[in-house]
Structure formats: structure tokens, C-alpha cells
Amino acid sequence: MIIAENLTKTFRDRKRGLVRAVNRLSLNCEPGKIFGLLGANGAGKTTTLRMLATLLEPTEGSASIAGFDVKTNPEDARRNIGFLSGSTALYGRLTAREMIEYFGQLNGLSGSRLKSRVDNLIERLEIGEFQQGRCDKLSTGQKQRVSIARSIVHEPPVMIFDEPTSGLDVMTSQTIMGFIEECRSENLTVVFSTHIMSEVERLCDHVSVVHKGIVAAEGSVSALRDQTGEDSMESAFLKIVGAMEDIDE
Amino acid sequence: MSKPSLSWVVFRKELRETLRDKRVILGVVVSPLLVTPIILAAVFFFAGKKEIEKREATLSIGLVELAPFPEFANRLDGEDNLRIKQLESRDEAIEAIEERRIRAAIIVSSNARENFLSGGSADLEIVYNFANENSQVANGRMNRFLRNFNEESVKQRVASKDLPPSFTKPTEVTSTNIATSESTGSFVLGLFLPYLIVISAAFGGIQTAFDLCAGEKERSTMETLLVSPASRVQIVKGKLVTVFVISLIAALCAITGIVGPLILGIDFMKEQIGNQISIDLGSVFGLLLIVIPLALMTSSLLLVISSFARNQKEAQAYILPFISITLLPAMLSTIFGAETQLYTAFIPILNISLTMKQILGDLFDPLFFAISLGSSLLYAFIVMRIAAALFQRETILFRT
Secondary structure, rough: OOOEEEEEEEEEEEEEEEEEEEEEEEEOOOOEEEEEEEOOEEEEEEEHHHHHOOOOOOOOEEEEEOOEEEEOOHHHHHHHHHEOOOOOOOOOOOEHHHHHHHHHHHOOHHOOOOOOOOHHHHHHOOOOOOOOEEEEOOOOHHHHHHHHHHHHOOOOEEEEEEOOOOOHHHHHHHHHHHHHHHHHHHHOEEEEEOOOHHHHHHHEEEEEEEEEEEEEEEHHHHHHHHHOOOOOOOHHHHHHHHHHHHOOH | OOOOOOOHHHHHHHHHHHOOHHHHHHHHHHHHHHHHHHHHHHHHHHHHHHHHHHHHHOEEEEEEEEEHHHHHHHHHHOOOOOEEEEEOOHHHHHHHHHHOOEEEEEOOOOOOOHHHHHHOOOOOOEEEEOOOOHHHHHHHHHHHHHHHHHHHHHHHHHHHOOOOOOHHHHOOOOOOOOOHHHHHHHHHHHHHHHHHHHHHHHHOOOHHHHHHOOHHHHHHHHHHHHOOOOOHHHHHHHHHHHHHHHHHHHHHHHHHHHHHHHHHHHHHHHHHHHHOOOOOOOHHHHHHHHHHHHHHHHHHHHHHHHOOOHHHHHHHHHHHHHHHHHEEEEEOOHHHHOOOOHHHOOOOOOHHHHHHHHHOOOOOOOOHHHHHHHHHHHHHHHHHHHHHHHHHOHHOOOOO
């Protein structure tokens, strides 16, 4: 459902010159599975996800979402994506209901279909009580529920999560992780970036450890632990990244 | 049911959110419709009051007679609203003016009376302080008094020689103003209304434009929007139309805020402008038509600034050059007359202001109007393309 081959992104930086943020990264994510991108800050996770979401154009390589090429058919690719990141970005002067409706309309829903879909999400995510409240007046937990509704209003087959629990408290993080698990059980294709090891251990079926834009290691959580001979994912991650640093030196 | 275009979806949402922004409502609607007329009325009221006070105030005037000149001194004594103080010397007069004991002084030369009685000119000097407003008023009052004194003296001299009064008036001039009171009112309105409309149309959309791009980046909603199926061109179109509509509303409110009270009849404001204010529907249509490309161009410029900025604070830092670019030509329009050379129809913003001046001053020139409209639309189109191109650049959209 998500296929990326040799994805590369370079930026020109005034001080550092040409920076290769992502270097020949390939991945293959299947429906009903959670694909984790694990890496430290600045490893290239967000850049990779932005290329998949067509926000950034790959410098080299190719990627497709639900069969739509991100370079040649970005609108259709986006139509098949639900995107959720840590910053609960909602329009403060819209109500919770208007926010969900707006993204439904942007995704081509209208009329009774839009209404029934929004009603359904409001009931399912327990938004009813505050559906007429302006988003800037909602609590963090309420905002997250609206964000989730906004991201799945068009029933996308692919979900992209970019550090979705970043800056959230434990309770709200649990809601998000529960939602990611629901996506898997509904047979969606899920890509999930994080630097929190416990989330990887709980959620991911397949992990790519990214370091300086390169895939340093990949496999299931248990396979990565076995490869490194470590008991925890955290130790395994540090060993993989440490080995990469040694190669660099 | 057909699906709305995504630009329309973006526009409707942006407009809805903008109209819920109290800052926009205050700046675009409340201020021009209520605050501006109140401020203008207050300015006119106090300016008029000050003028009356200036005319009627009793001023202390020093009189230094180096030799007696009773014909002059008696006439000066009889003048209303003057308090005459006899002084000994010019130096004493200067000191008294500096200490504000008197506002001005008249120095009568030693041979003034002799010259006056022999049919010559009496040497008189007015001493005043230009840096003091009341002293300036006193100088003006003295000049008016001396004009009257001279006229009366000439009449007496002419009569004493048995000459007709027309002897000193080789021509008798009558000026006839063919302008109606309505067109006079419109002309005076044309002196400042275009400037005001241009400023409102250009600056009315600032808050909205900054909120829609730089604000979205700041609040991290831009990324959410860009991941939707709407293309960047559709997004920029929706945002541009929103800023454009707000700019037009700002211009309309500015016109209504100024013209409305005048038409509704606030008497002392009418007196300042002219006897009657009436703008026909054709002129209103012309004003609206010519303000459209202006609002389009300034909205696009604002969107360019807002797209480029990382956040609203940075956008505000970039706004100064924009204000200068807009203000300078708008201010030039107050210097240029409505009947100007055709090349000015190509100068952005100035052409719009001059066209408005022509419309209001009954000097409508179809060729000037057509060139102004055409060139302004072209400039607006170019800036719109720049705004759209900027929106395609990921280095601009993801500047943090």
C-alpha cells in the first residue's frame, strides 16, 4: 500500500551547504500492519513522512500511496492519506464539528454523506458534548479527539503518524496509541514515526531504524533485539546507532 | 448535488473564521464606520471652534510711535478685539513679544505722519514671532487692519482731489463660479477620499493576510491543510479571495464612514466640505470598479509577505516597505491634479487614486480610466502569480 524506493531528499543550507536529509530510503508498508520509523531527532523521519504525504518532493527515488505516485499524482495520493502529528493543529475559531466538516469537504464529501460521516465520528469519538465548542477553547484531550476525527473523516486506507504523542500527557498518549491499534485492526496501512521505545515495542509490526537519513537496520522488534543481542529495544537502538557512528568515524 | 470546488471550500472556511476574528471586525468594520466619522467630526468641530476663537480673541498689540501719528493711532484704538499698549522703543516691543505680554507690535517711523499727510507712504513695521501661533494670528490681524486703513486713506485722498472712486480701480472684476454646490462638494471630497479608499483597501486586509499564511505556519495548521487533497493553487486562490473580500469590505466601510454622515447631514461637516454632497450611482460604480484591481494587487502582495514570513511577528516586520510602496503613490495623488498626463495611468496605485479623483471631480476620462483599469489588472495578475509561485516553494512553506 505504501511503497518507497531509494527516496532521497537534499536541502541547500546556507551554513552547511548541500544537506542530504534522507538518503536512498526504501520501505514497503502493508495493510493491517504498523510500520515504525525509529530515530533520534533530526534522523530524517519527518522529512520521509513529508515526502510520502506529498508535502515535500523527493529529490531522487519514488514512492506511491495506494498505487498513486507521489510525484505525478499528488492530489490522489493525498486523498488516500490520513495524517496526524503531535502538534494538535486545529483552527481555533472553528467549532469541533465545523473542523471535521471542513476536512470532509476538502476530501470531496458533501451533503448527506458528509453529515452522516461527521455524525458517526462525533458519536464514535465522544465529541458530541463539545461539538459546538470552538477549538481554541477545548482541552488537549478533546483537541486530540477532534484531530483524530479530522484525519479519518474521509476513511483513508493509509494513516501516517508523525510523532503523534509528542508533548502529550500519558492519558492523551494512550488515546492516540489505542487509535493507532484500531487502525491496524481495521486493516489500514499505518506508518508511524517516533523516538519513544515503549511505543515501538507496543505498536510496531516492522521497524526501520533511521540514522542520518539512512536505514541503519530493519525488521520486527524481536528480530532487532536478536540481531543486536540486547534485551530491550532501547539498548538495541543505541547499539545500532552506535555502530553507525563508528562507521562514520 | 454537485461538489463545490476546493478553492470555494477553502474560501468559505477562511471567510467564516476571519469574520469571527474580533480584531478584523474592529479594524475593518467598526473603526471606519464609527470611529473614523467620530474622529473626523471631532477634528472638524475643534478646528472650526479654534478658527472662531482666533477670529474673536482680544489680542494685545504694542504701538511704538517714534513720532506721534494720531490719525493712525486713533484708528487702531477704535479697532475691535485689540488691546493697544503704548511702548517706548522697538527693543522694548521685541522683549514684550518674547515674554508674551503682547502678541505683535507696530513701529511707527519718525517721519510717518509727515509722509502720510503729504500724500506719500508712511513707514510702518510689524514685529511678530513666527514661531508663536498667537503672534502669527496677530500679524494676520495687523495686515488686515492696515489693508483697511490704506483703502480708507486712498478713498479720502481721491475724494480730496475731486476724482471719481473708480480712479484707483481701472478694472472692476466679477468672478462667477459655474460649479454647482454638489460638484464643489464632490471636488473637495475628491481631494482626500481617494487617498482614504486606497489606504483602506491596501491595509484593510493586513490582519487577515497575516493570519491566513504566517499565522497558519505559526499555529501548525498549514501542514494539516497541505496534506488535504486541495492543490496549493486551490489553497492560495481560496486565501487570496478571502483577503480580497476583506479589503473590499474595508474600502466600502471607509467610503460609507466618510460619505454617509455627510449625506445624512451632519451640518458642520457639510460646511467644511461644501454645501451639498451627492455621489451618483455611476460614480459609485466607477469607484467600486477601479478599487477591485487595487484590492486584488494589495491582497496578493500581502499574501506574498505572509507566505514568506515564518510567523505573524516576522510578517509585521516586513510590512514597512509595503506601507511605503502603497502610501507614496497614494500621497502623490494629492499633489497631482485630476487633469494629469496620460503616463500616470500606468503608475500603480497612483493611477487608481487619480481615476477616483476624476470620477469625483466630474472630470471622467474614459481613456485614462481604461488604461488605469487595464494596467492595474495586469499588475494584480503578476503579483497573484508571484503569490501562487511562492506557495509552491517548499523552502518557503516549511520555513521555521
